[in-house]
Amino acid sequence: MTKPLLEMQGLRKQYGTVEVLKGVDCTMRQGEVISIIGSSGSGKTTMLRCINMLEEFQGGRILIDGEAIGYDEIAGVRRRKSEKEIARQRALTGMAFQQFNLFPHLSAAQNVMLGLIKVKKMSRDEARVVAEQWLGRVGLSARADHYPGQLSGGQQQRVAIARAIAMNPRLMLFDEVTSALDPELVGEVLQVIKGLAAEGMSMLLVTHEMRFAYEVSSRVIFMNQGVIVEQGDPKEMFLRPGTERLAEFLKSSSFQ
Amino acid sequence: MGYTLNFAAVWRSFDLLLGGLLLSLELAAVALVIGAAIGLVVAFALAGGPAFLRRPAQLYVTVIRNLPILVLILFTYFALPQLGIRLDKNPSFVLTLAIYAGAYLAEVFRAGLLSVPRGVKEAGLAIGLTPMQIRTSLVVPLMIRNVLPSLSSTLISLFKDTSLAAAIAVPELTFEARKINVETFRVIEVWTVTSALYVVTCAVLAALMRLIERRLAIPK
Ligand SMILES: Nc1ncnc2c1ncn2[C@@H]1O[C@H](COP(=O)(O)OP(=O)(O)OP(=O)(O)O)[C@@H](O)[C@H]1O
Numbered sequence: 001m002t003k004p005l006l007e008m009q010g011l012r013k014q015y016g017t018v019e020v021l022k023g024v025d026c027t028m029r030q031g032e033v034i035s036i037i038g039s040s041g042s043g044k045t046t047m048l049r050c051i052n053m054l055e056e057f058q059g060g061r062i063l064i065d066g067e068a069i070g071y072d073e074i075a076g077v078r079r080r081k082s083e084k085e086i087a088r089q090r091a092l093t094g095m096a097f098q099q100f101n102l103f104p105h106l107s108a109a110q111n112v113m114l115g116l117i118k119v120k121k122m123s124r125d126e127a128r129v130v131a132e133q134w135l136g137r138v139g140l141s142a143r144a145d146h147y148p149g150q151l152s153g154g155q156q157q158r159v160a161i162a163r164a165i166a167m168n169p170r171l172m173l174f175d176e177v178t179s180a181l182d183p184e185l186v187g188e189v190l191q192v193i194k195g196l197a198a199e200g201m202s203m204l205l206v207t208h209e210m211r212f213a214y215e216v217s218s219r220v221i222f223m224n225q226g227v228i229v230e231q232g233d234p235k236e237m238f239l240r241p242g243t244e245r246l247a248e249f250l251k252s253s254s255f256q
Numbered sequence: 257m258g259y260t261l262n263f264a265a266v267w268r269s270f271d272l273l274l275g276g277l278l279l280s281l282e283l284a285a286v287a288l289v290i291g292a293a294i295g296l297v298v299a300f301a302l303a304g305g306p307a308f309l310r311r312p313a314q315l316y317v318t319v320i321r322n323l324p325i326l327v328l329i330l331f332t333y334f335a336l337p338q339l340g341i342r343l344d345k346n347p348s349f350v351l352t353l354a355i356y357a358g359a360y361l362a363e364v365f366r367a368g369l370l371s372v373p374r375g376v377k378e379a380g381l382a383i384g385l386t387p388m389q390i391r392t393s394l395v396v397p398l399m400i401r402n403v404l405p406s407l408s409s410t411l412i413s414l415f416k417d418t419s420l421a422a423a424i425a426v427p428e429l430t431f432e433a434r435k436i437n438v439e440t441f442r443v444i445e446v447w448t449v450t451s452a453l454y455v456v457t458c459a460v461l462a463a464l465m466r467l468i469e470r471r472l473a474i475p476k
């Protein structure tokens with residue numbers, strides 16, 4: 001049995017006094033494509049952000065390749081790791097955001113190159129080669145020197161995905177990457193994600209695109225009020241939901 | 257009116273005025289550079305620094321902004337030596353102007369820092385940049401673009417404020433003009449030419465800054 005890629009053990013997160021993750025347990029193997037579904041406010045985004053240490057969490061552990069993320073526990077005392085160590089761990093995961101979050105003052109190629117140069121310590125020339133390769137993969141070779149403001153939403157999101165993937169992460173996190181897009185631009189982004197899935201990229205994707213989750217994922221996780229209520233094979237789950245909650249959720253979403 | 261204009265005396269001393277003008281520019285430029293460095297550090301302390309840095313930063317900004325600059329100039333030049341800190345008049349003035357500019361620029365930069373979208377910083381974190389790399393590669397470049405217009409007007413204010421250095425006999429433009437005035441009595445001519453030099457130089461500075469703004473503008 002190989003070591004899991006990602007483990008969450010009793011993950012707890014609160015904003016002030018409000019608990020939004022109430023003990024999330026989940027194990028993910030390399031190569032899995034897991035879709036996370038659930039109603040608004042159920043904690044999907046928060047969970048992804050904890051994995052990438054964009055949020056602090058107060059309880060439980062997150063392990064990537066067996067390595068504890070974000071916190072050390074020595075003799076029962078929990079301490080946040082150093083900023084440098086956390087930065088290194090963040091590079092283990094790539095993240096694509098709902099709002100793209102491209103660096104507006106850098107061209108598409110420079111967006112991809114920045115992490116390669118600053119984090120991977122590549123030379124500019126090496127980084128440029130890698131950046132062009134990945135921009136090619138997301139169908140944007142011709143746009144390498146365009147700035148974010150000169151790109152459509154779908155193109156920006158593809159640059160953002162290229163920027164994350166180019167860092168060669170162990171795991172990709174996608175947070176509703178198509179929700180901010182005009183409907184006609186959704187397809188091109190989903191196509192890119194599908195391609196990555198087919199190549200064996202491990203990914204966790206929060207999505208409201210039920211049809212896409214159904215087609216692309218090896219497993220679906222249904223979250224509600226800060227816990228995982230149900231998980232399993234998408235075909236099983238969508239056709240025969242095991243809980244009343246999921247049945248309701250599927251009815252209210254666009255999936256049919 | 258018995259006053260007939262005669263610029264000859266002024267033209268004879270024109271190189272003195274130009275020398276003064278160059279010194280004024282130099283004082284303003286050095287003060288801007290040092291002031292911007294101070295302002296940047298203070299702005300980071302103001303916008304989300306820990307309390308032990310934020311408090312002194314707030315105190316600095318409040319005190320300086322509530323002091324007339326002339327008082328600050330005289331204080332540095334006359335009072336500091338009593339405390340054992342002795343500076344020549346040029347460095348003394350530049351230091352004063354830089355400290356003064358720093359307090360104003362800190363506020364300008366602070367607003368600029370707040371205008372950098374959180375998502376951009378988070379995207380930087382997500383690819384593994386350290387907080388310091390995010391500051392140098394993302395936050396400062398974006399902030400600078402936002403504040404360039406304010407930076408431009410600060411530079412022009414500083415340039416004009418260099419005329420106050422005349423109070424401690426720094427030989428900048430206003431000081432030289434007053435000297436020529438006293439020596440030649442061509443009052444109207446001297447102050448007309450001096451005013452023209454200030455106005456034209458400010459216009460040139462503004463044009464230069466607009467050029468830089470255009471250079472740094474993000475293509476849309
Ligand atoms: N910065 C914050 N401060 C306080 N509460 C927050 C913050 N961010 C999220 N929350 C709360 O945490 C809960 C979970 O939010 P989260 O964004 O993870 O939900 P989600 O499942 O991603 O929802 P959506 O489908 O709308 O994106 C919500 O109740 C939300 O109001």
Ligand SMILES: [Mg+2]
Nearest residue numbers: 044045046176
């Ligand atoms: Mg969300």
